[in-house]
Amino acid sequence: MFLVLMGFGFAPAAHASAARVVSLNLCTDQMLVLLAPEKIAALSPLARDLALSFVAPQAAHLPVVRASAEAVLELRPDLVLAAPYGAQTTLALLQQERVPVLRIALPHDFAGIRQMTRLLAATLGVPQRGEVLLAAMDARLNRLPHPDHELRALVWEPRGLTAGPGTLMDAVLRAAGLNNGSDGSRESLETLLRHPPDVLVVQTASAYPSIATSLLDHPALAGVARREIPPALTICAGPFSAEAAALLAR
């Protein structure tokens, strides 16, 4: 029975009639708001966070639910959207109660974004809306200027982490015509300054400081060109990832 339900969950269009959809992950929250806002039974609370969520303004008026099996069951959902990680014990409980659960693998490039958007649009019974979103994304990407010589860019995250090959930010950099200077290893402030990139890509500073995020504003970095991206555009992959590329391609 369990296996049947799992397979059932992955068949597109099987839930086209689903009228009450719950999302328990920030990334599926955003896709659900973009594709089928009228079917939302609840989103995860992070969907309303202006710093993290691209759809925060819309989500402010939509119901949210914590990832607790009891709270989700009370909403009587026809479909629960989630990621392959996080809240897995809750999801297992929901599946025991025969609630269909769809775990969406989160993509790391634009081809993956197209695939995920089509899968979700079909699952929710709104394939044409998925195509509209993707057409807008591709139009945005095609309008981006492509410089003749590529600049070496480095995505520098708090605690010295960098976005190496195979990450979403790597795909965003390439879409913006930038060369990713990271091999995925950590960069301390000193090693970064020893070989400074042409462009330093950092997250827009959050409203409240920490030592990790303050390091991005160290005075020694004053001479390095930087471009800032709001984290809401980069945490999850989606049609809005084109906006992140547009911010970098200047």
Added chain:
Amino acid sequence: MIRWLALLLAVLATISLFIGDGTFALPDGLILWQLRVPRTLLGMLVGGGLGLSGAVLQGALRNPLADPGLLGITGTAGLGAVIAFYWGLAATFAPALPAGGLLGAGIGAAFLLGFAGRAPSGPSLILAGVAVSAIASALLALALTLAPNPFALTEITFWLMGGLGDRPLWQVALAAPAILLGGALLLSLGRGLDALSLGEDTARSLGVPVTRTLQLAAVGTAFAVGTGAAVAGSIGFVGLVVPHLLRPWLGERPGALLPAAPLAGAALLLTADMLVRLAPMLLPLSAAPPVGVLTALLGAPFLVAIARRSAP
């Protein structure tokens, strides 16, 4: 002795400028002036403040275990700095960070002074310090849990263990005046501390204002370690160890230790920081460990040895 310590410190500070992240060489101007000079200066200032206040506290309280870390003063300083930093106060008004550390250290020192006045026996004072320290670290963990930035909680290691890396020069400059002022105040207490070592009644009969000397020791300690802990976290054991390292050379008289203590403290912390920076080059480590880890690993056995020796 002073001259030799000053020379040693100058040599250590010079070597410190050569030690980089994975390299041993003098870097270009930017890295030198924006990263290595601030780190070296911060290590000397913080170590000097800790060493000197350790010597003063051990003399003033006539207790060989007295140390700004064990007595909780650096802990309350860190708590004050955390409250000023994570809610954005220091972002809008930079001096709020050292001021928060200073205020926290002042509260910790004032509590211990009040306690020392009523129950002057050695062990109970250390216990009171341990209690202050425990409350400070509990409130620190609470504050970091409630802090609005998602990275705050992961930074508890920095506040409890300390670190000298990547602090901008302007933060070092903001911390320095209070450390130097507190240091000057503490250095002036030598004669009073010498008299106090003969007992409070004898000191009084020699015309030494005992209460005032203790008050100045507390205020001076708050200044000498408060702003340092706001910028470099709570680095432990430097203040405990330094006076014990100096006594075989300079004798038991507290006044004789004072001029040497800041130099020895600065040299000790600078050495510890250089060792943690060299560690990733010699050991399979991905990053330098916090400097307080090393001072604690070296200092804690020292504490056991002192406690054993002074046990009745």
